[in-house]
Amino acid sequence: MSPHVLVLGGTTEARELAAELAARPGVRVTTSLAGRVSRPGALEGDVRIGGFGGAEGLAAWLREHGVDAVVDATHPFASGITANAARAAAATGVPAVVLRRPGWRAGDGDGWHWVASLAEAAALLPELGRRVFLTTGRLSLAAFTDLPELHFLVRSVEAPEPPLPADAEVLLARGPFTLDGERTLLREHRIDVLVTKDSGGDATAAKLVAARDLGLPVVVVRRPVLPDGVTAVPDVAAALTRLAFSPR
Known part of the structure; x- marks a missing residue:
């Protein structure tokens, strides 16, 4: 058989x-x-x-x-x-x-902040910046709804499910993403801080290099x-x- x-x-x-x-x-x-x-x-x-x-x-x-x-x-x-x-x-x-x-590993020049959960990531954001690039997936945005003073650029493959942060701009896109494209995105949206999960892989890793190049802090949620x-x-x-x- x-x-x-x-x-x-x-x-x-x-x-x-x-x-x-x-x-x-x-x-x-x-x-x-x-x-x-x-x-x-x-x-x-x-x-x-x-x-x-x-x-x-x-x-x-x-x-x-x-x-x-x-x-x-x-x-x-x-x-x-x-x-x-x-x-x-x-x-x-x-x-x-x-x-x-x-998983991803921080290198020289990276300003990564490792956290255990999305809630911990949200609690850390106010001290890191006001304009947030959020790439944690469309099903995990509820943790960031109590931060009305922050602006969120939310990127996901498909439209995120509510609740969303009060000040949220949604960008629908699927990787892989290029380094030049990620640098341009971060600059054009005047991003202060990136939030991501430790997904690993090459398809979405360019954002981490772009953040390092621009001197931006990155909040990384550890894997379960x-x-x-x-x-x-x-x-x-x-x-x-x-x-x-x-x-x-």
């Missing part, structure tokens, strides 16, 4: 992994998307949209569909999905791999801690190795 791999997707790495698996004779791959983005990119293999109904629902799906391995390649901040996947894998005995791109006993691999090649496949 052909091995069936479930990829919990939504990231570039998930798309790359699905393509690698689908190219292997006899391997069946299904990518599951939460459905939060209305126009997801093309994916190799089968695709399902929507949640599973928690850890129990995911465990039932793994059994019903004969899944031989599950790869959690969701966003580094999708902690609920990661926790459910770990519990479902433990309950069913299905091998599980967590694929997480490495992985569930007990769960370790992550950093790239697609390592995930394939864990699955006993070799990169082509």
Whole structure:
């Protein structure tokens, strides 16, 4: 019987992994998307949209569909999905791999302020600047609604969900972004401070370099801690190795 791999997707790495698996004779791959983005990119293999109904629902799906391995390649901040996947894998005995791109690291000249949460980021902003470039995602803006004295430039792939900060300008855009483009954006909007999550990867890293070049402080929200006993691999090649496949 052909091995069936479930990829919990939504990231570039998930798309790359699905393509690698689908190219292997006899391997069946299904990518599951939460459905939060209305126009997801093309994916190799089968695709399902929507949640599973928690850890129990995911465990039932793994059994019903004969899944031989599950790869959690969701966003580094999708902690609920990661926790459910770990519990479902433990309950069913299905091998599980967590694929997480490495986080960003501050370099010489960076003025980064690490925080543990969005609430902590919001509390820090008034002492850092009045014009904020907010790139924490469209579902995480409620933490910044009690700062009416600040102006927020909010960038997201799709329109953010309310509540929004009182003084907010929304910019809809999808990466990757160029360094020149990010520098221009920060200058034109007279940004004082950048707020981001430690998502990692190259697609949106140019804003960090642009902020350093312009001498701007950056507030970085740390990633959630992985569930007990769960370790992550950093790239697609390592995930394939864990699955006993070799990169082509």
